[in-house]
Amino acid sequence: MRTRSKLIGDGIIFVLLAIGAIVMIAPLIWMVSTSVKDKMAVFALPPKWIPDPFIWGKYSEIWTAGPLLSGIQNSVIIAVSVTVVGTFTSSLAAFAFAKLKVPYKDVIFLILLSSLMIPYPSIMIPQFVMFSELGWTDSLKPLIIPGLFGNIVMIFFLRQYLSSVPNAIIEAAKIDGSSYFGIYGRVIFPLIKPAIAAQFILWFMGIWNDYLAPIIYLNSPEKQTLQLVIASFNAMYAIQTDYPLIMAASVIALLPMLIVFIVFQKQIIESVAISGVKG
Template sequence: MRSRSYRSMNVILTIALAIGGIAMIAPLLWTFSTSLKTREAVFALPPQWIPDPVVWENYVRVWSAGPLASGILNSVIVSVSVTVVGTITSAIAAFAFAKMRLPFKNVVFLSLLVAIMIPFPTIMIPQFKMFGDAGLVDTLWPLILPGLFGNIVMIFFLKQYLDSVPDSIIEAAKLDGAGYLRIFFTLIFPAIRPAIAAQFILWFMAVWNDYLAPIIYLNSPEKQTLQLVIASFNATYASQTDYPLIMAASFIALIPVLVVFIVFQRQIIESVALTGAKG
């Protein structure tokens, strides 16, 4: 009886998860489908999930319809530099807060946590004036510099993760003559790699999809990130009902995020599994 009830519950959960998965992936499939349609087919009734005819030319036109290539390059420069350098500095900061004996480190750590509660619009104008006085407006530097020093959420997450690492491992390494940087890169970094991967992809997605900061600092079309380019596509071509072109640009913008997720999905699953086991 219990076995039958267990199987029935598994069937119900599988169906529920399948419905949820379909609901989540349907917008992505519709974006790709629309990007391969003609303008007339977009408004066809009933809606066409499989385009007829398939118009691959939309993916050719999109490169000449706007500064898409420069938008992708700018987004890659910002996202990769911020997340790679910022992840390393965040991990080192988390290691310092978790395992090093520093004066007032708890006060500093609590101050960082308080900073999370400050919304970006509160510091938006002072930050803009600061970068304006430095002559960095309409460059990528205002989007890059703040992230190079780390991410407060990542620091907090990695510190909590590092609290479960035994101090005896670090003390033994110190007795063998290893410095803190060597201990971090040879012992700590490999141990927290799954947690770093999970936070890395979330941060990469946030930076890649950021729209508010680029629209504040970037004016020249050749300096705009991909999200601003897509917004420009929408403003220009929506009035012409050229939705296939807009969807083609939007789908291209999704590809890097999908690639990063596929590359790091194993580490993300390991992070969730290890967190659950330690909890």
């Protein structure tokens, strides 16, 4: 009886997960399908998920329809520089907060953590005024430089991850004559690589998909990020019902996310598994 009820329960869970997967992946499939249709096929009834014929011309047209290439370059510069340098500084801060004897480190950490409760709209105008006085508007500096000093969410996550690492390992490394940077490089970093990978991809996705901050600071078309270019595509070509062009540009914008996930998927799964075991 238990085996039968377990099978029924597993079957129900499988069906619910399958429905959820279909709901989540259907828009993605429709986006890719629309990008290889002609204008009339987009509005065909009943909808055709598989185009007939496949029209690949929009993937060559998007490069001349707007500053897509410069948008990709700007997004790559921002996302890569911030996530690589910011991840390094965040992991160093997490190591200091978790394992080093720093006066008032818990108070400092709580102050940093309390900044998460401040909504971005409340500091948006003061930040803009400050960066404007520095002459950083219409440049990538406001989107890059603040992130180089770390991410409090990543610091919190890595600090909690490091709390399970025995202090005896740190003390043994000190006895062997390792400096703090040596302990970080040879002991701490290898231990937290799965956690760093998980946070890295989340941060990269957040920066890559960010729309609010770039639209505040960037005005020139050649300085705009990819998300602003896609938004301008939508404004210009939706009126012409050229949805295949918009969807082709959106597919190109999605590819870096897929590449990052494929590269880091092993570390992300390890992080989730380890967190589940520790929990």
